[in-house]
Amino acid sequence: MAFRFLHTGDWHIGKPFGGFDDDTAPLLRRARLDAIGRIADAARKLNAEHVLVAGDIYDQQTLPDKALRELMQRLRTADGLIWHLIPGNHDPARDDGVWLRLNALGVPDNVRIYETSQVVALAPDVDLLVAPCTSHRSATDPTGWMDRSPRRDGVIRIGLAHGPVQGFGSEGEAAGMINQSRRQSAGLDYLALGDWHGLKEVCPGVWYAGTPEPDQFPDNEPGFALAVELDGPGAAPRVECIPIATYRWIRKRYTFGQGVDLAAIRDGLLGIGKDVTHSLLRVDISGEASLREDAELRAFIEELSAAYLHLEARLEGLSLRLDDNVDASSDGGPAAPVMARLKARMADVPDECAVTQRALQLLAGYERTTARQVR
Numbered sequence: 001m002a003f004r005f006l007h008t009g010d011w012h013i014g015k016p017f018g019g020f021d022d023d024t025a026p027l028l029r030r031a032r033l034d035a036i037g038r039i040a041d042a043a044r045k046l047n048a049e050h051v052l053v054a055g056d057i058y059d060q061q062t063l064p065d066k067a068l069r070e071l072m073q074r075l076r077t078a079d080g081l082i083w084h085l086i087p088g089n090h091d092p093a094r095d096d097g098v099w100l101r102l103n104a105l106g107v108p109d110n111v112r113i114y115e116t117s118q119v120v121a122l123a124p125d126v127d128l129l130v131a132p133c134t135s136h137r138s139a140t141d142p143t144g145w146m147d148r149s150p151r152r153d154g155v156i157r158i159g160l161a162h163g164p165v166q167g168f169g170s171e172g173e174a175a176g177m178i179n180q181s182r183r184q185s186a187g188l189d190y191l192a193l194g195d196w197h198g199l200k201e202v203c204p205g206v207w208y209a210g211t212p213e214p215d216q217f218p219d220n221e222p223g224f225a226l227a228v229e230l231d232g233p234g235a236a237p238r239v240e241c242i243p244i245a246t247y248r249w250i251r252k253r254y255t256f257g258q259g260v261d262l263a264a265i266r267d268g269l270l271g272i273g274k275d276v277t278h279s280l281l282r283v284d285i286s287g288e289a290s291l292r293e294d295a296e297l298r299a300f301i302e303e304l305s306a307a308y309l310h311l312e313a314r315l316e317g318l319s320l321r322l323d324d325n326v327d328a329s330s331d332g333g334p335a336a337p338v339m340a341r342l343k344a345r346m347a348d349v350p351d352e353c354a355v356t357q358r359a360l361q362l363l364a365g366y367e368r369t370t371a372r373q374v375r
Contacts, residue, residue: 007226009054009194010211040078054194055088055162076108086132088162131161138176146186159191212244256287280310286317
């Protein structure tokens with residue numbers, strides 16, 4: 001009979017989201033806890049009893065007891081499931097760490113925490129080889145011992161570890177990296193990894209599940225858990241990606257003047273989708289724009305921000321074209337003479353160009369706001 005389980009990791013419960021306002025940060029923290037219920041639902045639909053969690057369950061060692069208990073309560077109420085947890089580099093197994101405190105508070109009967117490398121029998125014909133982190137940065141490959149572990153005939157072998165993989169996610173070789181050939185050398189049928197926050201098959205049978213709730217506007221593929229099915233020892237695993245995330249983190253980049261104008265940016269941002277109330281958007285815009293374009297762009301982004309859970313515009317790379325007519329750019333408003341002098345100063349005093357440019361941008365925005373109020 002096939003063995004099924006769910007592979008997840010990098011929950012980062014208690015992540016502070018310090019760069020967000022007081023309304024948004026609590027929602028993002030709560031979403032990480034709420035994801036546990038969707039992971040449990042996915043496991044039940046798979047008819048899987050075991051959920052393997054590949055490290056960084058908690059975001060940091062100094063979380064309050066309430067945060068530790070909240071997660072355990074979510075796991076406790078997931079009827080029919082057994083949760084297998086290993087510490088990661090954010091929550092390593094230390095004498096003064098989060099796991100010592102958690103053990104003192106009490107761990108539910110359906111939760112297994114592995115603070116040392118060992119082999120655990122998930123079923124009579126299934127062995128789990130766990131490789132927890134014991135420090136923030138390991139000096140050696142935490143999975144190296146798996147090559148030497150005893151092998152039982154006719155038994156499925158599954159590895160569970162946390163860390164970067166050689167040749168993936170960084171340049172060169174470094175201490176503490178996991179050898180991506182570990183599945184072959186240790187006779188594993190599947191190697192479940194944590195640390196990389198995106199969904200990634202490193203090589204056949206070696207996967208990162210990624211974080212179930214995205215963060216930091218990633219370029220990878222976060223927001224999933226992996227449903228894994230193994231027919232028996234030596235069989236190729238069947239892996240299905242299960243969407244888990246509540247929030248979308250979207251990043252867009254535009255360069256003004258390279259076939260991109262204000263209309264193209266508007267169309268691109270308005271075409272992202274309807275469910276923007278559950279979306280966080282970062283827009284990076286560089287290139288050169290006229291004063292009119294710059295002011296209209298900033299006004300559009302300010303208006304658009306009301307629709308999103310969070311909108312962050314990075315316009316530091318957007319500069320002003322010096323050959324624009326200032327009076328035309330400002331519709332001949334009362335600030336036009338001042339803007340003309342500032343523009344001349346940009347050319348005459350290049351050391352102050354950045355400050356002068358920002359003053360021009362602010363004046364242009366003021367002119368547009370005043371004109372709308374008059375109308």
